[in-house]
Amino acid sequence: MGSHPRVFASATRVATVDGTGIHLLTVELWNAEQVSVRLVGDLDDRMRSALASYHEAMESWAPELGRDLLPVSPADALHRALEVRLADEYGTEFRYDSGSSGGTGRELLCEWHFRPSPPLRGDRLTLTFIVSGAEGVGSSMQVVFSE
Numbered sequence: 001m002g003s004h005p006r007v008f009a010s011a012t013r014v015a016t017v018d019g020t021g022i023h024l025l026t027v028e029l030w031n032a033e034q035v036s037v038r039l040v041g042d043l044d045d046r047m048r049s050a051l052a053s054y055h056e057a058m059e060s061w062a063p064e065l066g067r068d069l070l071p072v073s074p075a076d077a078l079h080r081a082l083e084v085r086l087a088d089e090y091g092t093e094f095r096y097d098s099g100s101s102g103g104t105g106r107e108l109l110c111e112w113h114f115r116p117s118p119p120l121r122g123d124r125l126t127l128t129f130i131v132s133g134a135e136g137v138g139s140s141m142q143v144v145f146s147e
Contacts, residue, residue, distance in 0.1 A: 005030050006123075008143040014039065015129045017081045017136040020047055025109075027127065027143050032119040035086060035094065037127065041078050041108035050074040051107055075102030079110040081134035087126045092116045 006029040015022040021042040028036040041047060057071035072080075079101035086094040094114040101110045123145045129138040 006145040008145055010143075012141065014127070014141060015082060015131055015136060015138045017041070017078055017131055018046070018134050020044055020078070022078065022082065022129070024127070024141070027125065029120060029145060032121070033115065034097070035114045035116060035120065035125070037084050037086075037112045037114075039078075039082065039084075039110045039129075041075070041110075043108060047074055047108060050077075073102045073107070075106075075108050075110055077134075078108065081131055081136065082110065082138075083130040083132060084112045085128040085130065086114055086116075087128070088116075088120065088122050089124060090121055092118065092120060 008027040010024045010026070012024050013021050014024045021044075022039050023042070025038040025040050026036070028034075028038075030036065051074055054071055054073050061069065061071055079099060094116050097113045097115045099110070099112045103109070124142060125145075126140060126142050128140045131138045
């Protein structure tokens with residue numbers, strides 16, 4: 001693998017969470033040391049309503065209420081409901097390193113970052129998307145990176 005990032009881009013639906021379609025945006029390989037997976041939810045009527053409710057709840061929340069009462073954003077709910085697993089043909093262990101969800105202008109974007117051990121050698125990954133804690137359907141797909 002070269003020192004430049006390799007990107008697989010797609011708009012493939014990979015899961016459904018509580019009726020909202022979830023699509024794979026990118027899988028990125030960074031110098032064989034990190035794999036990033038980015039998913040985005042459909043901005044459907046249910047999500048528009050959830051975002052409006054979230055913004056209303058945020059307006060009435062105050063720091064003195066404590067973090068336990070901080071409203072959960074729709075993207076956080078999607079991120080919590082989805083588990084992403086990676087596998088390759090060499091049996092590499094992919095350790096979850098970090099993730100993020102939401103943000104202004106990215107309200108339904110979710111990211112997962114993994115550290116392969118040992119460093120990634122191949123050009124093929126199998127991604128499995130598992131829905132838990134919500135109604136939904138996951139899937140698996142294989143991605144192949146070209147140089």
